[in-house]
Amino acid sequence: FYTGKNICAPMVRISTLATRLVAHEYGAHLVYSEELVDKRFAHCTRVVNKELNSIDFIDAKGMLMFRTIPEEKERVVFQVGTSSAALALQCAELVANDVAAIDVNMGCPKHFSTAGGMGARLLDQPELVRDILTTLRRNLPTETHVTCKIRLLETEQKTAELAKIIESCGVSAFAVHGRYVPQRPREPAHWNLI
Template structure:
């Protein structure tokens, strides 16, 4: 995966399906994220070649429920985002899909109660040892690039300390949503704190938050110095 000067389609639940990702790519997205899939869900799936649609489906065993769908056209740019709270389970799930995607991303930023109650998403931000365990386990056992997405912590210093630990796991890139867990979408994203992360790391940083139209990419790039921007 090449990250410099890329535009990225963010992971969006019930939106980031294959047709939307392909449409986004057609309109200029260099990297596209699928919607978050929980590891438990993927572990119930089997890989099926869909000859009728010319795509690859990950279908829940014993049903016709397609949990994730991809195709050769997006192989070099689609990122599979996973929700997890366990390193071994994350690896087992990632091994099912890793050969059909460009990267595996661990969601460490979702503030929804469903994720947090299951120890996933933003709940991981307070567990740096578990973060290290998950990311290093994936890195050691997969040839596919591994990334993660976080939210800001209570202070910029806390965030910087965490991302430096994350960088040491060997991940390929880090996405930062410029809000804290209690913040709501109406609260402005703190681009200055994303800039602190960029200054602290040597890996690509993907900036996320308050990017609503094409012109905002230039603004967030100037404000943060990030190489990549998620809309």
């Protein structure tokens, strides 16, 4: 799924439709949405916006959570923040017909993500990781790719063990952020460990 592709990674408050379209123009084959939290996204309504020729996902308060366009379908990856297989599936089923893939964020170290048991909190919960990914793969159409993003664990062995669990779930691919959970973007990535 990732082989030979230029990919624009997910970025909080940046990976909106406008940024994704610019990334496409500059050669990105795949672009990610920002992480969208399952508890809120699960209650969205899918709306076809005829004025903008877009597909909008509006939350219970009437706020736009995610916007895409039909031309982006084969190139956009929807990233969900979750700690629940059932909620992840509810979100994925809502958006699956409008995106190329569903990505589970298992690498975000930010408090907004980890406080809800999402993001990097999943790294030390292999059975929950297995439950979320196998639930998605088992229930989504085969043409909808399932992926995830992780970070490096404390040891290479632990990272490899988690990678094997993820691979056994039938995912199309997974990405490894080359930093440990406590590390921030200003610190160099460990490219040699990927």
